[in-house]
Amino acid sequence: MRSVRDAAFDVLRAHGLTTVFANPGSTEVSLLSDLPDDLEFVLALHEGSVVGAATGWAIARQAPALALLHTTAGLGNAVGALATARENRAPLVVLVGQQDRRHLAQEPFLAGRLEGLAGDYPVRVETPPRAQDVPGAIGRAAHAARTARGPALVIVPMSDWAEPMEELPVPAPAVLLQSSGTDARSVAKVAGLLGAAVSPALVVGAGADDAATWEALTELAETLGCPVWQESFGARAGFPQDHPSFAGHLPGDRTRLRETLAPHDFVLVVGAPALRQYPYATGPLVHEGTRLVLVTDDPGEAHRAPVDLAVLTPLPAFCAELAGAVPPRPAAVRPDFRRRAAAVEPPREGEPLRAAHVFAAFAGRLPADTVVVEETPSSRPDLHALLPARRPLGFLSAAMGGLGFAMPAAVGVRMAVPERPVVAMLGDGSSLYQIQSLWTAAHYHVGVIFVVLANGRYAVMDRLAELQGGKPPWPAFEEVSVSAMAGALGCPARRVTDHAELLRELDAVVPTLRDRTEPLLLEVAVEPDPIFVP
Known part of the structure; x- marks a missing residue:
C-alpha cells in the first residue's frame, strides 16, 4: 500500500x-x-x-x-x-x-x-x-x-x-492557472493621465524585474522622453540601469525624495512601494503639484499606498499595453538622464583600498549578464553607481534589510541558473551571519565568487551613531579573518590588501565566472567609507 x-x-x-x-x-x-x-x-x-x-x-x-x-x-x-x-x-x-x-x-x-x-x-x-x-x-x-x-x-x-495513504484524490488542484490579462479600462485611465502630464516620471521596483516588463518600460520611457528612477532600498532592478532614461536611485529620506520628484507633475510607480522611506521625517512624500499613481501586482503594496490611483494587475501585460496606448511626446531628441559615476582614481602608493576601488575594478570586467548579490550596507551607493544592473536579475538584495541573505542566496541563484555568472558583494560583518553557506557552495561545486569587503567593523552602524552625535559602544573586530574561516569550511579563499594585487586576482578570476565549478572567496581589506546617508 x-x-x-x-x-x-x-x-x-x-x-x-x-x-x-x-x-x-x-x-x-x-x-x-x-x-x-x-x-x-x-x-x-x-x-x-x-x-x-x-x-x-x-x-x-x-x-x-x-x-x-x-x-x-x-x-x-x-x-x-x-x-x-x-x-x-x-x-x-x-x-x-x-x-x-x-x-x-x-x-x-x-x-x-x-x-x-x-x-x-x-x-x-x-x-x-x-x-x-x-x-x-x-x-x-x-x-x-x-x-x-x-x-x-x-x-x-x-x-x-x-501512514497508509487512502485511495482518494488529493484535495488540491493539480494545475492552477492564473489570468495574465489586463483590464482595458485601467490601461486607458493610466494612459490618459500620462498623456495629460506636462512632466511625467517613472519609478520602478523589484516587481518589474523580468525581461518582458523591462522591454515594455523601456518603450514607455522612450515614448514619454521621461526619466526613470529606481525605488530606494530596492531588492532588484526594475529597469536597465545603463539606459539613457535611467536617472538613478531615489533617496531614502522624505526631504530629498520630495526635491528629487519636484520637477514632475505626474509620477507613475511600477512594481514598487509608493514610496519606501528610511528614516522617518515629517511632511508629504511629494509636493502638492505632483500626482502619484501605482501599478503593481502585489495586493499589499496596492492596499497601503498613499496614492491617487492604484492598479492591481499583472505587470508584463499591463506595461506592454500601456506603452502602446501612450502617444509619443513632441520631443526633438530623446534626453539622456543618466548620472554617470565620477571616475574612481586608483589609490596612490601606500593609500588604503576603499569599496569604490573594488567596484570600479569589477566594473570594466564583469559580463553584462552577471548577477550581483549585494549585502554591503555601508557602500551600497558606490555599488549602484559603478555596477549598474544591465540584465533582468542583474542585481539582488534583501528587501527586508536584514543581514545573512547574500551569501546563501548567491549559492541558490547559481544552482538555479548555472549559465549566469554570480558575484556576491558582502561586508565582513554581513558575511558572518551565514558564513556556513560557504560549505554548501564548496561541497556542491557552486562557482560563485564571494567578495568580502573587510574593514573589521560594522561601518554603517558606526556612521549612524556618528550622525546621531554619539560614540558607538561596540568594538571593532579587526582580528576576525573571513578568509581563514572560508578555508576551514572547504571554500578556497585569498586575502587581498592592495590595488595591484586586486587587479591581478580579478584578471585571473573574472574570465572563469561563467564556467567555474569551484567557489572562491576574496577577502579585500578596505578602509571604512565616509558617512553614508541612505
Missing part, C-alpha cells in the same frame, strides 16, 4: 519541487531516509542558509523552491530568512518537522508550538488534521507560494510519513 510519504513525493514532483534544501533533524529522518533518486538533497549548515539558498533558487527560477526545517529550533533559526523571502516575493514551500502525532498532546521532547512561530511572514501555515491530508497540504502550499509569492509552511508530525 502507498504511504503518505509516497503520495507526498508525487505531489512534489508534480510541482517541480525536486530539490530539497535542508538542515535535517530527527523529526525529518523518516521523510529523508532512502530519498528517491530523482529528488536532490542540498545540505546547508544552518537554517538561515537553507531558506536563503532556497530563496535565491526561487527568485532565479521564478518558481517555488522546497525547504525543510527541523521543528522549533529549525523554524526559529529561519524566521529572519523567511521574513526576507516574504519581502523578496520568493515562492517557497517549507516543510517543518514536528514530534510524533500520537503523543503531541503530552508535549514530548522536541514538540513545538509551531503555527505562530514565524508570525505573519508566511503566506500560509497549515498543520494537516490527519496524516492522509499531508500531500494535499503540500499541493495547497505550492499554489499559495505561487499566487501570494512568499513562504508557505506545512507542519508535518514525524509519524505521518509512514
